[in-house]
Amino acid sequence: MATNIYIVRHCKAEGQPPEAPLTQEGFEQADELARFFTDKKIQRIISSPFTRAQQSIKPTAQQLGVQVELDDRLAERILSSQPLDDWMDKLAASYEDMHLKFEGGESSQEALRRALAVIDEVKGGDEDAIIVTHGNLMSLILQHYDDVSGFEKWKELSNPDVYHLSFDEGSNLQRIWR
Structure with a gap:
């Protein structure tokens, strides 16, 4: 029997801090997500503790x-604790070198390891689940299961976005959000 995991990127938010809430549009998108999942047999929902993720899936x-x-393992990756003027270039480089780490930040490999620990726990069970996270962490998960993903995939993600990851004699990843 296949295990189905729906990886969800949060809806549109007012900002990046952990406590940043959804925008009015984001709340409308959260209602859209609920309609989207109406026919899915979900037994488990695991979310980043960030406000925007919780509000997206409520x-x-x-x-x-x-x-x-x-x-906490689904919280957004911290690229650096210091402001980076060229953060987009640094982010792109972190997809090329998964061990690259900036001051006070987390390497792509470290962030991916914690996210995959959640996925491994879910796929080890027999429940279909939704995992709610953030763009950078989501794109690292996608890159792990689909080696053509990465920085360019991160730039293409929408708020919200949904990918279906199924495990049945291997893994299969597919974008299912419109």
Whole structure:
């Protein structure tokens, strides 16, 4: 039997801090997500503890009657604790060198390792799940399962976005958000 994991990027938010809420458009997108998941058999929802991630999945959780589990391992990756004027170039470089690390930040490999630990726990069970995270971490997961992803894929992600990752004699990854 296949395990299905739906990897969700949060809806449109007012900013990047952990406490940044969704915009009005983001709340409307969260309702759209709930409609999108209406026919899915979800038994588990695991979310980043960031406000925008929790608010993105709340209508879905209420509709499906599933309690949201918060997991720090799904929090957005910190590229650096210091402001970086050329952060886009540095971010791009971090996809090329997965061990590249900036001051106070986390390498792509470190961030991916924590995200994959969540996925491994889910795929080891028999429940279909939604995992709610952020663009950078999501793109690292996508790159892991689809080697043509990476920095360019990160730039293409929408808010929200949904990928279906299924495990049945291997893995299969597919974008399912419109």
